Amino acid sequence: xxxxxxxxxxxxxxxxxxxxxxxxxxxxxxxxxxxxxxxxxxxxxxxxxxxxxxxxxxxxxxxxxxxxxxxxxxxxxxxxxxxxxxxxxxxxxxxxxxxxxxxxxxxxxxxxxxxxxxxxxxxxxxxxxxxxxxxxxxxxxxxxxxxxxxxx
Amino acid sequence: xxxxxxxxxxxxxxxxxxxxxxxxxxxxxxxxxxxxxxxxxxxxxxxxxxxxxxxxxxxxxxxxxxxxxxxxxxxxxxxxxxxxxxxxxxxxxxxxxxxxxxxxxxxxxxxxxxxxxxxxxxxxxxxxxxxxxxxxxxxxxxxxxxxxxxxx
DNA sequence: CCACAATTCCCCACTTTTCCCCACTTATAG
DNA sequence: CTATAAGTGGGGAAAAGTGGGGAATTGTGG
Numbered sequence: 001x002x003x004x005x006x007x008x009x010x011x012x013x014x015x016x017x018x019x020x021x022x023x024x025x026x027x028x029x030x031x032x033x034x035x036x037x038x039x040x041x042x043x044x045x046x047x048x049x050x051x052x053x054x055x056x057x058x059x060x061x062x063x064x065x066x067x068x069x070x071x072x073x074x075x076x077x078x079x080x081x082x083x084x085x086x087x088x089x090x091x092x093x094x095x096x097x098x099x100x101x102x103x104x105x106x107x108x109x110x111x112x113x114x115x116x117x118x119x120x121x122x123x124x125x126x127x128x129x130x131x132x133x134x135x136x137x138x139x140x141x142x143x144x145x146x147x148x149x150x151x152x
Numbered sequence: 153x154x155x156x157x158x159x160x161x162x163x164x165x166x167x168x169x170x171x172x173x174x175x176x177x178x179x180x181x182x183x184x185x186x187x188x189x190x191x192x193x194x195x196x197x198x199x200x201x202x203x204x205x206x207x208x209x210x211x212x213x214x215x216x217x218x219x220x221x222x223x224x225x226x227x228x229x230x231x232x233x234x235x236x237x238x239x240x241x242x243x244x245x246x247x248x249x250x251x252x253x254x255x256x257x258x259x260x261x262x263x264x265x266x267x268x269x270x271x272x273x274x275x276x277x278x279x280x281x282x283x284x285x286x287x288x289x290x291x292x293x294x295x296x297x298x299x300x301x302x303x304x
Numbered sequence: 305c306c307a308c309a310a311t312t313c314c315c316c317a318c319t320t321t322t323c324c325c326c327a328c329t330t331a332t333a334g
Numbered sequence: 335c336t337a338t339a340a341g342t343g344g345g346g347a348a349a350a351g352t353g354g355g356g357a358a359t360t361g362t363g364g
Contacts, residue, residue, distance in 0.1 A: 002209060004188075004233040006249050012353065014312085021350055089351090093312070111231035114213050118227070132224040136193055152198070152208055152229070152268075164343065166322085173340055239324075241341080248321095 001026065003112030008122075011094065011104050017119070018091045020110065033086035037098060038077050040118065042128075045094070045102045047110075047117040053081065094119075153178065155264030160274075163246065163256050169271070170243045172262065185238035189250055190229050195276065197246070197254045199262075199269040205233065246271075 007020045019027065027033055027049060036053035040046050048056065060078055063070035080101070084092040094104070107122040120128075159172045171179065179185055179201060188205035192198050200208065212230055215222035232253070236244040246256070259274040272280075 002213070002230075004209070004230050004235070006232050006234070006247070008249065010352070014354090016352095018351060087313070088315080091351095096311095111227065112233075113226060113230055114209075118231070129228075132228060133193055136221065136224055136228065150211060150225075152192075162342075166344090168342090170341060241325095243341090245322075 002114045003117060004114075005112045007110045009108050009110045009119075010106055011099065011108050012106075015094050015096060015099055016091045017094055017108070017110075018089065019086060021090065023112070023117075024086070024090045027086065035084045035086070035092060036081050037084055037092075037094065037119075038081040039098060039101050041076070043102055043124065045098055045104075045119040047084075047119065048115070050083065052115045057081070154266045155269060156266075157264045159262045161260050161262045161271075162258055163251065163260055164258075167246050167248060167251055168243045169246055169260070169262075170241065171238060173242065175264070175269075176238070176242050179238070187236045187238070187244060188233050189236055189244075189246065189271075190233040191250060191253050192270065193228075194280070195254055196273075197250055197256075197271040199236075199271060200267065202235065204267045209233070 003023060003026075005022075009017055009020070011017050024033075027035070031049035031051055034050040036048045036050055038046050038048075038053075057078060060070075060074050063074065065071065080098060082095050082098065084094075086092055102119060103121045103124055104119070105121055105123070109120045109122055109125045111118050111120070155175060155178075157172075157174075161169055161172070163169050176185075179187070183201035183203055186202040188200045188202055189197050190200075190205075209230060212222075212226050215226065217223065232250060234247050234250065236246075238244055254271060255273045255276055256271070257273055257275070261272045261274055261277045263270050263272075
């Protein structure tokens with residue numbers, strides 16, 4: 001079972017964000033509401049159910065420590081990973097550092113991405129959206145074979 | 153069995169849209185009325201029966217996470233994919249975000265496209281229609297191999 | 305070790321959206 | 335022209351989203 005879909009969410013003055021109701025039941029099943037939030041390369045936040053995160057973390061730790069890229073990834077992802085618990089209303093408190101990192105203001109976007117979620121500041125999301133559409137359109141040349149064959 | 157045909161539909165004040173009756177029986181068979189809508193590159197919406205969508209989603213998820221194009225596609229398609237259930241009257245509620253994305257107003261067009269449907273704002277559809285005819289006319293030279301061999 | 309401040313947590317109350325149902329209008333078929 | 339089905343609109347109950355008060359906890363500085 002995969003997470004999908006886009007949601008308008010609001011981050012209140014205390015930095016809290018409500019997980020949309022449609023995901024809650026599943027989250028309670030998978031991980032009892034225990035989530036891990038961390039940062040992503042393109043300045044959004046990633047939210048994993050705890051067990052899923054542990055798999056990712058193991059993979060990251062297995063990377064060769066001498067490789068610079070690997071070390072950077074480890075610092076970025078593992079370094080910022082914070083465990084969150086959903087409260088009785090299905091909300092989580094996003095740490096101030098991570099909110100700043102993603103430039104989160106009041107209005108934000110949460111999207112399901114398979115085993116994880118991404119959280120974006122609404123403005124950033126809207127701006128990026130147009131770029132992506134253009135990039136996907138023009139996306140020629142360096143497409144992996146798998147993409148060329150994709151039929152939707 | 154393929155979906156085909158063009159339909160005039162209306163989106164009411166609450167954002168609901170009735171699936172044309174001729175498709176309903178088949179939809180109930182295939183997926184019990186469980187549909188998934190998502191966005192398309194050229195600002196229309198795509199509607200899949202849930203099982204069909206899951207195939208697409210699996211393909212998207214299998215793409216390499218480090219590839220930029222792949223990530224963008226995942227964000228656009230999986231990110232916007234929302235599950236819908238038909239109500240007793242055969243209607244579905246289109247999420248506000250997706251209506252905005254496609255610029256849907258009251259009058260819209262739904263067309264069958266094989267395993268999926270496309271939903272267009274009526275105005276956008278009419279305008280695009282003209283362009284396409286022109287583009288297909290002029291569309292010479294850069295046809296992919298598969299298209300060169302197409303016999304209609 | 306204590307006092308103070310800031311943050312986090314838990315609870316309640318209000319607003320908005322969604323969902324379910326019924327009723328009316330329009331189209332299709334006999 | 336009538337009967338049946340499809341399409342459309344809207345009322346109202348229920349659920350989700352949102353905001354804030356105040357207690358508890360943590361951390362900091364004296």
